[in-house]
Amino acid sequence: MASITNLEKVTDTVSQPTQTPGMDRKIEKRGIGKRNKMIVGVLGAALIAYLTLGQMFQGRSMTVNGQRLSIATVKAGTFEDFIPLRGRVAPLKTVYLDAVQGGRIEEILLEDGALITVGQPIIRLSNSDLQLSVMSTESRVMEQLNAMRDQELRLEQNRLGHKRTLVDLNYNIRKLSRDLSRQKELFDKGHISLAEYEDFVDQVQYYKETRDVTLESQSSDEKLMASQLQFFQSKTIAMEENLAFARKSLDELNVRAPVAGKLSGFDLEIGQNITRGTRIGQIDNPDSFKLVANIDEFYLGRVDLEQPVALTHNGKPYLLNVAKIYPDVKNGQFEVDLHFNGEMPTGIRRGQTIQAKLTLGDANQARLIPKGNFLQETGGQWLFVMNAEGTEALRREVRLGRRNNEFVEVLEGLDAGEKVIVSSYSTFEEMDRVQLSQ
Helix, strand or coil, X not given: CHHHHHHHHHHHHHHCCCCCCCCCCXXXXXXXXXXXXXXXXXXXXXXXXXXXXHHHHHCCEEXXXXXXXXXXXXXXXXXXXXXXXXXEEEECCEEEEECCCCEEEEEECCCCCCEECCCCEEEEEECHHHHHHHHXXXXXXXXXXXXXXXHHHHHHHHHHHHXXXXXXXXXXXXXXXXXXXXXXXXXXXXXXXXXXXXXXXXXHHHHHHHHHHHHHHHHHHHHHHHHHHHHHHHHHXXXXXXXXXXXXXXXXXXXXXXXXXXXXXXXXXXXXXXXXXXXXEEEECCCCEEEEEEEEHHHCCCCCCCCEEEEXXXXXXXXXXXXXXXXXXXXXXXXXXXXXXXXXXXXXXXXXXXXXXXXXXXXXXXXXXXXXXHHHHHCCCEEEEECCCCCEEXXXXXXXEEECCCXXXXXXXXXXXXEEECCCCCCCCCCXXXXXXX
């Protein structure tokens, strides 16, 4: 640009004629400088276009301070398929205490952490509404029971009445039968008339027919009575059960321990009102424990029941296995229960944390890269691979496999000896090329 300016100055000097007297017309200078400017502009635009097209073909690029990146080498080695766990000691069996009936706490009989036995009282509640309801239920049930017992008494009296009637009829029939035989002898000898003899015959026949009717009535009444008595008995049983349930509801105001163990999570105050179903504490087995661990959701498909877990406590090894898997993922993790396979460590307490190792598969030879923060941005589908000079890194599609707490298994896309960026890609995640500056 400086040379072009000087050229313009020289041109202006040459083109300027020497003014002579009598000549006052101004001579215009030629346009050589404007053409040179146009040429320079075209060359500049071409240079900008070249740089722009170069960036387009090379992809999006960004310069990053290399000292802030973690770079690792792909190497061949033995991949141990396990994940470390941080297990929390929890009781093996826990029974939760919920208030079956609501009410006001009148008395607290135990403290948190106490060892309790089956049926031992824990708290005593009061509930005036429940007490009045139970008293009303008792009154109604007693009235209905008394009414049914009156019906049973009347049915029994009716049965006894039929029985007495049959006794009288049989007695009269036997007596008249004897009289009839004597009257027949008298009639045969002519001591009584035929009319008198036939009166005795009719009386005997009347009592016999009356007995038949009474027997038929008794049979019908007994069938009806049996049905009614069965109905009364079943209804009586139901009412007595209702009465027992009402009394049990009243007794449930006295909360008792359903199992033996150690009371925990128990924080109540006298005078506090609690509603039905409120959790008031729990009873733990003080001698048996399990471990509860949270595992990254990446391993959800690889964790299965009965998988082995190992830990070392106070220098002694112990074995566990996966007993239960909770598939609900919360904050990127799911929960598992680990049960001891045989002997448990001594001296452990609820809430204590213990390091363990969950074995997912057998160890084998593989290409490995260190586990890093890049996995959070890429999901293991791509990463930045360094060139041979170590001056830049290019984005490359890869396929990664299993992970443990130190390494990630490389399945495709990388060879042993190549170098990759394993630190976070958050600042250049959208780039295709990363230039490293010193």
